[in-house]
Amino acid sequence: xxxxxxxxxxxxxxxxxxxxxxxxxxxxxxxxxxxxxxxxxxxxxxxxxxxxxxxxxxxxxxxxxxxxxxxxxxxxxxxxxxxxxxxxxxxxxxxxxxxxxxxxxxxxxxxxxxxxxxxxxxxxxxxxxxxxxxxxxxxxxxxxxxxxxxxxxxxxxxxxxxxxxxxxxxxxxxxxxxxxxxxxxxxxxxxxxxxxxxxxxxxxxxxxxxxxxxxxxxxxxxxxxxxxxxxxxxxxxxxxxxxxxxxxxxxxxxxxxxxxxxxxxxxxxxxxxxxxxxxxxxxxxxxxxxxxxxxxxxxxxxxxxxxxxxxxxxxx
Numbered sequence: 001x002x003x004x005x006x007x008x009x010x011x012x013x014x015x016x017x018x019x020x021x022x023x024x025x026x027x028x029x030x031x032x033x034x035x036x037x038x039x040x041x042x043x044x045x046x047x048x049x050x051x052x053x054x055x056x057x058x059x060x061x062x063x064x065x066x067x068x069x070x071x072x073x074x075x076x077x078x079x080x081x082x083x084x085x086x087x088x089x090x091x092x093x094x095x096x097x098x099x100x101x102x103x104x105x106x107x108x109x110x111x112x113x114x115x116x117x118x119x120x121x122x123x124x125x126x127x128x129x130x131x132x133x134x135x136x137x138x139x140x141x142x143x144x145x146x147x148x149x150x151x152x153x154x155x156x157x158x159x160x161x162x163x164x165x166x167x168x169x170x171x172x173x174x175x176x177x178x179x180x181x182x183x184x185x186x187x188x189x190x191x192x193x194x195x196x197x198x199x200x201x202x203x204x205x206x207x208x209x210x211x212x213x214x215x216x217x218x219x220x221x222x223x224x225x226x227x228x229x230x231x232x233x234x235x236x237x238x239x240x241x242x243x244x245x246x247x248x249x250x251x252x253x254x255x256x257x258x259x260x261x262x263x264x265x266x267x268x269x270x271x272x273x274x275x276x277x278x279x280x281x282x283x284x285x286x287x288x289x290x291x292x293x294x295x296x297x298x299x300x301x302x303x304x305x306x307x308x309x310x311x312x313x314x315x316x
Contacts (some may be wrong), residue, residue: 004280004281005035008032008283008284009032009035009036011287012036012037012059012287015057016054016055016056016057017059017287018038018050018053018055018057018058019032019033019036019038019061019283020033020038020039020040020041020047020060020062021038021039021040021060021061021278022040022041022042022061022062022066022240022275023040023238023240023243023244024238024240024271024275025240025275025278026278026279027243028280029279029280029283032280032283033061038059040244042130042132042217042218042219043062043066043115043116043130044069044130044308044311046066046069046070047069047070047073048073048312050073051070051073051074055077057077057078057080058070058074058077058078058080059081059082060080060294061082061278062081062086062275062278063088063091063274063275064086064091064118064294065088065115065116065118065119068118069122070294071295071301072122072296072305072308073308075296075298075305078290078293079293079294080287080290080291080292080293080294081294082279082283082286083274083277083278083292086275087274088116088175089173089174089176090114090116090152090153091116091117091118091121093152093171093173094117094121096118096121096124099121099124099151099152099171102171103124106149106169109146109148109149110127110141110146110147110149111125111126111127111149112127112134112137112138112141112148112149112150112151113128113151113152113307114129114130114134114151114152114153115128115129115130117152119296119300119301119304121151121152122303123301123307127141127307127311128304128308128310130311131203131216133311133314134156134202135160136314136315137311137314138161138166138168140314142164142165142166142167147166147167148166148168148169150168150170151170153173154170154171155174155175155178155179155202155203155204155205155206155209156202156203157170157171158170159202159206159209159215160202162206175203176272176273177203177237177271177272178201178203178204178238179204179205180259181204181208181236181257181258181270183207183211186234186236186257187211188258189255189258190234193232193234193255195231195232196230196233196234197214197224197233197234198211198213198214198234198236199212199214199234199236200212200215200237200257201215201217201218201237204236204237208257218237221235221241221245222245225245225248225254231251231252232253233245233253233254233255234255234256235254235256235257236270239271240271240275242254242256256270257270
């Protein structure tokens, strides 16, 4: 592995490129991103890092919408993804034509979309939010008397609506990973680990969220493992996050929340098949060939950037 790492580092340096990786990709890629001067973070921070660094090329270890987000914030830079086929069920669940028509039918509502969407959907929105910022943005809009059209994740939307009591019309998309968590099996697991804290990403079903001690974004869940006093944690999000959690809290016990249910072929198998398409081998190949470049129409890029900039200004 050290040989391929050295080859990738050499390519990054020669091409003035930076590797940014999401918490859900293979741990070897996460380690390489940090060791080579890049970052491991959520999708928006990946894009912001790429925007603020001096690199000419941003190499995104993640999925397509993350590459698009990086391109939106850095239109003048070359953005590469490791596999052009690595997408996201939330992105797939919200095709721009159907979504745009839905927005037109409810033109009295402020359109708020989750970061897990295509550039075209972001361009159609008034606001782009992350799981960590969604509550504050929606509360802000509610306080202004605004009605909201939310997309694409129905579980995150329902969670935000319950917490803020905002008037929200919710698109019915979902994450194939978080959708799999089972509340009955989680409740049974809690009985076997009564001292454990349950950490849940809000893309999970409501019945799972209801069992949580902490509900939050990837960053919030990592911080909970690091900072909370419990020594054992049951975690309901993509198991790729365990790599960073073990790094920040090596002496704590981490347990995957159960995904087993009718027809399941594993007890806990919460890992995105598209995130798993990111490897050291295709990182080297992408850097060497320049393949898998993200390109976005300039008009769409400009409109999407305005929607993201609202969030950046709001959270500054």
